[in-house]
Amino acid sequence: MTKVIQKHPRPVRVVALGGGTGLSTVLRGLKQYVAQGPENRSKRPISDLAAIVTVTDDGGSSGRLRREYRVLPPGDIRNCMVALSDDEHLLSQLFQYRFPAGPGLGGHTFGNLFLTALTNVTGDFPEAVRLSSGVLAIRGRIFPSTAQNVTLEAELEGGKIVAGETKISRSRRRIERVRLVPRRVRPLPQVLAAIRRADLILVGPGSLYTSLIPNFLVAEVVEVIAHSRATRVYIANLMTQPGETQGYSVADHVRAIDAHAERKLFDAVVVSRAPVSPRIIRRYKAQGAEPVRPSLNELRDMGLTAITGDLLHQHGVVRHDPERLASLLIKEFVDSRSSEK
Numbered sequence: 001m002t003k004v005i006q007k008h009p010r011p012v013r014v015v016a017l018g019g020g021t022g023l024s025t026v027l028r029g030l031k032q033y034v035a036q037g038p039e040n041r042s043k044r045p046i047s048d049l050a051a052i053v054t055v056t057d058d059g060g061s062s063g064r065l066r067r068e069y070r071v072l073p074p075g076d077i078r079n080c081m082v083a084l085s086d087d088e089h090l091l092s093q094l095f096q097y098r099f100p101a102g103p104g105l106g107g108h109t110f111g112n113l114f115l116t117a118l119t120n121v122t123g124d125f126p127e128a129v130r131l132s133s134g135v136l137a138i139r140g141r142i143f144p145s146t147a148q149n150v151t152l153e154a155e156l157e158g159g160k161i162v163a164g165e166t167k168i169s170r171s172r173r174r175i176e177r178v179r180l181v182p183r184r185v186r187p188l189p190q191v192l193a194a195i196r197r198a199d200l201i202l203v204g205p206g207s208l209y210t211s212l213i214p215n216f217l218v219a220e221v222v223e224v225i226a227h228s229r230a231t232r233v234y235i236a237n238l239m240t241q242p243g244e245t246q247g248y249s250v251a252d253h254v255r256a257i258d259a260h261a262e263r264k265l266f267d268a269v270v271v272s273r274a275p276v277s278p279r280i281i282r283r284y285k286a287q288g289a290e291p292v293r294p295s296l297n298e299l300r301d302m303g304l305t306a307i308t309g310d311l312l313h314q315h316g317v318v319r320h321d322p323e324r325l326a327s328l329l330i331k332e333f334v335d336s337r338s339s340e341k
Contacts, residue, residue: 011035011047012199012334015230017145017215019054019076022206024083025319026235027051029326031084031139045334049140050194051080052221054214056152056180059166061098061108065116072125072144076211078111081129084138091136126188143191145215151181152214165210172243172288178209178260180217187218195224200333203266204235205320208245208253216261226263231333235270235325238311238318242288249295251302268305270328271296272320274312284318291318307332 016026027049035044055072057063062073082092095111105113111132118128129142153163156173168175195201206212216222225232234257236250245253250271258264271294276284284290299306309328313321 011045013048013050013194013197014046014200014202015050015052015194015198016202017052017054017212018204018206019057019211019214020206021079021319022204022211022235022237023051023053023076024079025205025322026202026325027080027140028083029322029324030329032323033326033330034139036139045330048194048197049084050198051084051140051142052145052191052194052215053077053080053142054211055144055146056150056165056210056214058151058164059169061112063166064108065112066149069116069120070149071116071119072147072149074112074115075109077129077142077144078109078115080142081111081133081136081138084133084140084142085136086139095136126190141190141194143188143194145191145218145221146185146187148182148185150185150214152178152210153181154178154209169207169210169241169244174246175209175244178213178217180214185218187221192220192224195221195228195230198228198230200329201225201228201230201232202235202329203233203257204253205237207241208237208248208256210244213257213260216257216265222261222263222265225265226261231268232266233268233270233329233333234266235320236272236294237292238272238276238320239284239289240292245292246288249293249298251295251298253292254299254302254304264303266304268307268333269299270307270309270311270325270332271299272311273308274310276312276318277314280314280316280318 033044034046034049053076057073062075066073085092097110099105099108115128119125122128152165154168155176162168240246240248276291296306311320311325313319
């Protein structure tokens with residue numbers, strides 16, 4: 001029987017795992033439902049929103065800072081902070097400001113430099129994230145999945161090994177498996193605590209092998225999610241990625257996560273039912289991408305509840321609409337679920 005959230009007299013605790021623009025989209029939509037202060041807890045359905053962010057990025061500004069200053073890659077975490085910020089204008093624009101191309105600062109964002117400097121001042125990246133979050137007055141909490149400096153490694157079809165998220169993303173060969181180097185990675189205690197207390201755990205959308213699965217290569221994170229009483233939801237990607245998930249259905253995405261976690265993790269899957277415009281499909285097809293097949297019957301055969309909705313935002317590129325996605329998540333997994341787990 002699919003687990004669902006009981007009708008709580010109190011707001012629920014939500015944990016979202018991922019990386020890249022997908023996680024930021026989820027957070028941007030959900031923040032409007034987060035209670036701010038004890039006096040508002042009865043008025044908003046989310047009492048706590050925690051984001052757990054993968055830290056394997058090695059490209060662009062994040063990669064340069066990582067190599068030069070031995071800090072965790074700040075880019076995805078910076079994007080999550082801006083997404084959760086109460087004020088997505090002045091301070092958020094400052095954090096997202098990218099210095100023009102050139103020597104020295106060229107290509108870096110102010111937020112990445114701020115997090116790197118604060119890490120050097122405090123000697124602790126997670127503490128720098130906490131303090132930076134206070135500057136932006138974010139509605140939620142953000143944690144790296146681990147404080148260790150890890151590298152993502154992929155085994156491609158044919159047995160070739162590729163190290164580094166950037167090289168993996170550029171490869172056009174099918175990915176057989178990914179792993180972290182070093183293999184044994186410790187999560188932050190705050191990450192495990194947030195998952196244990198969660199009522200709703202969200203995974204995705206995001207690049208399957210480089211943004212989502214790295215979170216499930218931390219053994220203790222998998223164990224805590226597997227034994228959680230929370231409703232565990234995968235938010236399906238809209239488009240495939242060349243090489244990485246070419247030809248994948250939604251069910252294929254779920255099976256890949258389960259294979260790396262070495263167990264079934266999800267209770268439900270959220271799938272967008274809105275069609276992508278033919279013009280945009282042609283543009284993506286020229287790059288080797290296509291809409292992800294919903295495979296609703298396969299999902300049901302796997303024992304998963306499939307929730308569908310019009311979640312599409314398409315203006316040149318295909319993205320989830322943050323407001324519609326958040327509204328669906330609240331309706332299906334918070335407001336309307338009152339039966340027993």
